[in-house]
Every structure is written in structure tokens, then in C-alpha cells.
């Protein structure tokens with residue numbers, strides 16, 4: 703179980719009520735709220751003072767902040783697919799490696815020669831459709847996965863959005 707207040711992993715959790723909100727908390731945090739078992743608040747601390755409303759409010763604020771931080775991390779798990787910066791060189795190299803003229807590649811792609819020329823000098827960016835055609839015709843990879851926010855570890859537990867998903871959302 704994870705304490706809903708401090709976020710610590712805890713074997714023991716207790717359901718308490720704080721400001722009308724039900725929370726499952728660890729032993730340490732349980733003193734901040736009213737117990738659901740009717741015995742009142744937790745044990746008084748060594749100083750003899752019960753946790754003040756200010757302390758409770760502070761704890762709840764910390765919890766809020768933590769929740770927001772977690773949201774940021776979830777955003778970080780979203781991987782966007784983006785055109786690689788060196789696409790022009792990759793297209794050119796792949797075309798040359800296949801002994802294709804710009805005209806021939808253009809014909810395969812069903813595009814104008816001027817489009818191929820502009821792609822190869824980097825003056826235009828290929829559309830998503832053209833990226834797919836280029837990748838298929840030339841057997842190259844023109845896209846890379848880009849994390850919106852860097853996450854530690856790099857393991858993504860969440861759903862990874864594909865380019866298709868991103869387009870659908872627009």
C-alpha cells in the first residue's frame with residue numbers, strides 16, 4: 703500500500719478522515735487525521751501537542767504538490783515521434799546508395815523532382831505521409847522518438863503515444 707498523504711510505501715495503512723476527505727495513510731501520517739475506528743486522533747506526540755490545523759494543511763499541500771509532480775512525470779512518459787534533424791542527408795545518402803537519380807526517386811514516391819531536391823537540401827520538411835513513403839522506398843529511418851520530459855530510468859509504464867495517436871488528437 704502507498705500512503706496517500708506522504709506517498710511512502712507502507713505495510714500498514716490506516717483510513718483516516720481529514721477535512722472530510724478519506725485517506726489511506728501510513729502509521730506516521732495517521733496522527734494527522736481523525737480515525738475511522740472512532741478512537742479519535744492518533745497518539746499525541748512527545749511534546750503533548752496534537753497536530754495543528756496548520757500542520758494538516760501543510761501536509762495536504764505537500765500531497766497536492768506530489769500529485770502534480772506525478773502528472774508531470776506522466777507527461778514525461780509520452781513519447782513523440784519527430785523527424786530527425788539530419789533527414790536531408792539521410793535521404794540523399796540512401797538515394798545515392800541505391801544508385802537512384804532524384805528523378806527516379808521522385809517517380810517512386812509519386813512526387814515532383816523539385817520536392818526531392820528540396821528535401822535533400824533541407825529546405826522543406828517531408829509530410830508524415832511522405833516520411834512513410836521515403837522510409838519504405840529507401841529503407842531508412844527518418845523519425846526518432848522524443849520524450850517531452852526526460853524521465854529517470856527510461857521505462858515507460860504508461861501508454862506510449864504513436865504518431866497516429868497524436869494526429870488523431872488534433
Ligand SMILES: [Zn+2]
Pocket residue numbers: 705706707708709710727728729730731
Ligand atoms: Zn505517510
